[in-house]
Amino acid sequence: MTPKKFDYYAPTSLREAIKILHTKDDAKVLAGGQSLLALMKLRLATPSVLVDITRINDDLSFVKRGKDSLILGSLTPHDVIERNETIKKLFPILADAASKIGDQQIRNRGTVGGSCCHADPAADLPTAMTALDPLFVVRGPKRERSIPCAKFFVDTFTTSVSKDEILTEIRIPLLPRNSGSAYIKHSRREGDFAIVGVGAAVILDSKGVCKDVRISLGAVAPTPIRAKSSEKYLKGKKLNESAIGEAAEKANEEADPPSDMHGSREYRLAMIKVFTRRTLNLAVSRAK
Amino acid sequence: MVRSSLKDEIVQITCRVNGKTYQGAAEPRTLLVYFLRDELNLTGTHVGCDTGHCGACTILMDGKTVKSCMLLAVQAQDADITTVEGLAKDNKLHPIQEAFWENHGLQCGYCTPGMLMSSLFLLQRNPDPTEEEIRRGIEGNLCRCTGYVNIVKSVKAAGEKMRESGKASGKISK
Ligand SMILES: Cc1cc2nc3c(=O)[nH]c(=O)nc-3n(C[C@H](O)[C@H](O)[C@H](O)COP(=O)(O)OP(=O)(O)OC[C@H]3O[C@@H](n4cnc5c(N)ncnc54)[C@H](O)[C@@H]3O)c2cc1C
């Protein structure tokens, strides 16, 4: 399988890359290529220009701890997200999600920015991110802007990044003390896309009462979504077995899952409950 | 500076493969695996699926395993690549190859080049992996013949051989 013909550009600076995107029609960013090249080989995507951003000298592959956020460069590979000690400590939810992507070769090459910009509703990192409510920083020809998570994922395979913008970094607000996070993916075989993916971030007070919680669901709507009824139910409650069980029962209220070869709508609606319960339990067990 | 190649241009690509500098021609849309096989005549790297699923095309690029059907040849400009042809040295098989031979880690051999490269990456990172870690390490490599049991045994044995001969020292960076 060979992609349709295209012009290939490998700029060495962000500025040049943005300029090419801005001036050429039908140009696309190439990051890890682990989704885009797959689509191009199947001729589901046929861009006439590819802008390879893996050769630019501006550093886009990093994990930095800022004063109030953790900052991930958009070209940080899944493999680094899975293994980085700071991430494992501060946001185990991201390591959980990255470790479940495809296989070692895909994790070596695929990037966190590419996964978010690709916006497959069944992808693991976008769902995990949705539980952390980060800012997506994008650079265009005129300016840089920060897109809040709730505005970033627009529809299946669609984000609010414009065609001449490049995602440069993701800023994730640090969680306070007594908080925990987790992501669990449900798939039939290792390496498959999620039938249902659930992320959770819980913030407790010193008595184990839920101060705040975010629950995200993947593969059950056109974009990752938040299970808002469950979140609302849990706030102010002690997170014991019965509260978590009750919240899990409500977790599919906002979901509108498809039926496909991986699972029927009914099956997904049922699995949302099971995996919300498990993910909340894991997140609470990690809270300290 | 922007390196660019237009649609119908034939690009000259220079890269190091198995310690040797190669130059070859490709279109911008040529996949790396076909460049290695058809242009550089390194046919040890196989094509099983062409969709990024089977792992038969696995190579090391700049120290990390990648599926060479999921990269463009133009992306290999200046890269340092190891293919299965680079494993044996001076007519002596690499310890991983010996271990696969001795433990019946292959039947038809189609998946083997990719399996060997994934095993090498795993053992460089983790010289003494558990069975679970081995199975996870070769998750991206499908085998239709062996049922994996003997492959897992082979990787385990390869780890022992490499630890003995101290070969696992050439650590891969993060
Ligand atoms: C066999 C296989 C199995 C997989 N399994 C999983 C899985 O289980 N779970 C999962 O979540 N994913 C899976 N993936 C997808 C993988 O995670 C990809 O790495 C990811 O979806 C895309 O990242 P990339 O860096 O490869 O991006 P690319 O493929 O290069 O780009 C993807 C899209 O994002 C755009 N883009 C990329 N970076 C930027 C940027 N910085 N700014 C603006 N636009 C950008 C591109 O133009 C393109 O439209 C799998 C892929 C394969 C081949």
Ligand code: FES
């Ligand atoms: S040929 Fe590349 S993964 Fe199958």
Ligand code: FES
């Ligand atoms: S030995 Fe035949 S596919 Fe693995």
